[in-house]
Amino acid sequence: MPFDPAPLHIACADGAHIDASRYRGGDRAAVLIAPALGVPRRFYQPFAQFLAGQGYDVLSIDYRGIGDSGRDCDAASIRLADWGRLDVDAALRWLWENSTAQRRVLVGHSLGGQLPGLTSESEGLAALVLVGASCPDPRLYPLLPRLRMLLMWRVLTPLLSRNGPYFPARRIGFSSVDVPAGAMRDWARWGLSPGYLFDPRHALDTAHYAQMAVPMLAYSFSDDDFAVPAAVDALVARYPTAQIDRRHIDVRRPDAIGHFGYFQPRMRDRFWTQTADWLDAIVGAD
Numbered sequence: 001m002p003f004d005p006a007p008l009h010i011a012c013a014d015g016a017h018i019d020a021s022r023y024r025g026g027d028r029a030a031v032l033i034a035p036a037l038g039v040p041r042r043f044y045q046p047f048a049q050f051l052a053g054q055g056y057d058v059l060s061i062d063y064r065g066i067g068d069s070g071r072d073c074d075a076a077s078i079r080l081a082d083w084g085r086l087d088v089d090a091a092l093r094w095l096w097e098n099s100t101a102q103r104r105v106l107v108g109h110s111l112g113g114q115l116p117g118l119t120s121e122s123e124g125l126a127a128l129v130l131v132g133a134s135c136p137d138p139r140l141y142p143l144l145p146r147l148r149m150l151l152m153w154r155v156l157t158p159l160l161s162r163n164g165p166y167f168p169a170r171r172i173g174f175s176s177v178d179v180p181a182g183a184m185r186d187w188a189r190w191g192l193s194p195g196y197l198f199d200p201r202h203a204l205d206t207a208h209y210a211q212m213a214v215p216m217l218a219y220s221f222s223d224d225d226f227a228v229p230a231a232v233d234a235l236v237a238r239y240p241t242a243q244i245d246r247r248h249i250d251v252r253r254p255d256a257i258g259h260f261g262y263f264q265p266r267m268r269d270r271f272w273t274q275t276a277d278w279l280d281a282i283v284g285a286d
Contacts, residue, residue, distance in 0.1 A: 003023045003024070003025055003048075003049045003052035003053060004023075005021035005022060005023055005045065005048070005060075006021065006022045006023075006024070007019065007020070007021060007068075008020040008021065008022055008059075008094075010061070010090050010091060010094050011090065012064075012086045012087060012089070012090040013086055013089065013090065014082075014086055016064055016073060016086065017069070017072065018061055018062060018063065018064055018069040018087050018090065018091070019041075019061070019062050019067065019068035019069045020041070020059055020060060020061040020062070020091065020094075021041055021045070021048070021059070021060050022057070022058065022059050023048045023049055023051070023052035023057075023058040023059075023060075024052065024057050024058075025051065025052030025053055025054065025055055025056050025057065025058065026052075026054075026055030026056060026057065026101075027055070027057060027099075027100050027101040027102075028054070028055040028056050028057075028101065028279075028280070028283055028284075029056055029057070029101050029102075029103040029104065029105045029126060029127075029279065029283040030056070030057045030058075030059070030095040030096075030099035030101040030103070030104045030105070031051055031056045031057065031058045031059070031104075031105045031106070031107060031279075032059050032060075032061070032088070032091050032092060032095060032104070032105070032106045032107070033047070033048060033058065033059070033060040033061070033107045033109070033112070034061070034088055034091075034106055034107065034108040034109065034111075034112030034113070034115060034116070035060070035061070035062070035063065035066070035109055035110075035111070035112050036109045036110030036111050036112060036132075036259075036260075037110060037111040037175075037179065037183075037187060038066065038169050038174065038175030038176075038177060038179045039066075039109070039110075039175065039176075039177075039260075040062055040066055040067030040068075040176065040177055041060040041061055041062045041067060041068075042067070043176075043260075043263065044060045044109070044263055045060070046263070046264075046265045047107075047263050047272060048060050050268060050272050050276075051272075051276065054276045054279075054280075056101075056105075056279075057095075057099045057100075057101050059091055059094070059095055061087060061088075061091050063082075063083040063087050064078055064082060064083065064086070064087055064180075065078045065166075065179070065180035065183065066177055066179065066180075067177055069087075070177075074165075075165035075166055075180045075181075075182075076165040076180075076181070076182065077182070078180040078182050078183050079182055079183065079186055080182075080183040080184075080186035080187055080190070081115075081118055081186065081197070081202075081204055082183075083111070083115055083183070084114075084115030084116065084117075084118030084119060085118040085119050085204075085205075086119075088106075088112075088115050088116060088118070088119055088121070088122075089118075089119035089120075089121050092104060092106070092119065092121035092122065092124070092125075093121055096121070096124065103126035103127075103283050104124060104125050104126060105125065105126055105127045105128070105129070105279060105282075105283070106122070106125055106127075106128050106129070107129040107131065107275075108128070108129070108130050108131070108133050109131045109132060109133070109262075109263065110131070110132050110133055110134075110226065110227065110259065111133075112133065113128075113130035113131070113132075113133025113218075113235065114133055114134075114135070114196075114197060114235060116128065116208075116209075116212070117206055117207075117208040117209030117212060117238070117239070118204060118205070118206070118208070119208065120208055122208055122212055123208055123211045123212060125212065125214050126214060126215075126282065126283055127214055127215045127216070127217075127279060127282045127283065128212065128214055128215070128216045128217075128239070128242065129216070129217045129218075129219075129275060129278075129279070130216065130217070130218040130219065130232075130235070130236070131219050131262050131263075132219065132220065132221065132224050132226060132227040132232075132259050132262070133218070133227065133232065133235055134220075134226070134227040134228070134231035134232045134234065134235050135195070135196040135197075135198075135231055135234035135235040135238065136149060136191055136196065136226070136227070136231050137191075137194070137195075137196065137231060137234060138150055138191070138192075140228060140230040140231045140234065141225075141228055141230075141231065142225075142228070144225075145225040145226075145228065148225070149191065152174075152188070153187075153188035153191045153192055154188070154192070156172065157184050157185060157187070157188040158185070158188070160172070161181035161182075161184050161185055162181075164181065165180060165181055165182075166178040166179065166180060166181055167179045167180070167181045167183075167184040169184075189202070190202065196234075198238060206238075209238050209239055209240075210239075210240055210241060211241065212239055212241060212242055213241035213242065213243075214242055214243070215242070215243045215245065215282050216236070216239060216242040216243065216244050216245065217245045217247065217275065217278050218232060218236050218244060218245070218246050218247065219247050219248075219249065219262065219271075220232040220247075220248045220249070221248075221249045221251050221257045221258065221259075221261070221262070222248070222249065222250045222251045223251040223256055223257055223258050224257065224258050224259045225258075225259070226259040227259060229248050232248075233246075245278065
């Protein structure tokens with residue numbers, strides 16, 4: 001049974017709005033899909049439809065400045081932390097106020113798994129699923145991925161985000177959409193800091209990470225150069241009260257997964273069903 005998305009326009013605490021899609025499949029739990037950096041919500045539609053088919057009320061969002069949420073925003077003023085403390089915050093509040101489900105779950109892909117603790121709304125979650133989410137300290141990476149990260153953060157980001165409100169991510173093949181330049185500069189600063197976003201020099205309120213005493217399912221994949229196991233473990237450690245189910249998948253060629261493959265429809269039977277079974281056990285089958 002198909003679950004067509006209902007488009008939404010959600011107000012954030014600072015008066016900005018983000019665009020979202022809702023896939024209403026049932027009341028088992030309300031699920032927010034928090035995207036990776038530079039990934040529009042349409043990428044997650046097959047996965048969202050799958051969860052709706054399992055009885056979940058699913059919401060996917062475009063962060064401000066990304067996809068449909070880029071039409072009416074002041075891209076030049078966007079900071080990377082805004083996507084957590086304002087956009088994820090607004091989406092979780094919207095689910096609490098508009099879904100009849102009694103529990104909320106967050107599925108965070110990459111950056112989407114780094115941001116939840118920037119909002120107090122995350123303390124009300126019933127479960128957390130992280131896919132390829134990490135604290136990307138270059139020292140934790142093999143040589144070639146480390147060099148690519150340093151090239152992005154030390155050279156391309158400062159060079160290509162100087163002129164105009166957007167970093168030309170499409171032109172260099174980094175993303176299918178351009179990314180607000182300020183968010184990219186913040187990402188580079190976080191990545192070059194010990195502790196990533198948790199470095200005190202960034203002056204972010206990270207106290208909520210320690211308060212998220214929830215079951216967590218955290219995936220990593222051996223062919224994912226963006227989120228190597230040590231970096232995923234470094235992020236998971238920032239959720240010290242969570243009950244961790246850590247799953248590292250050894251990927252054999254030619255069955256590539258990488259950083260984005262988990263959300264491809266071909267993974268339905270391999271990983272989506274596995275994740276849904278885990279969620280069902282957490283939130284209950286009724």
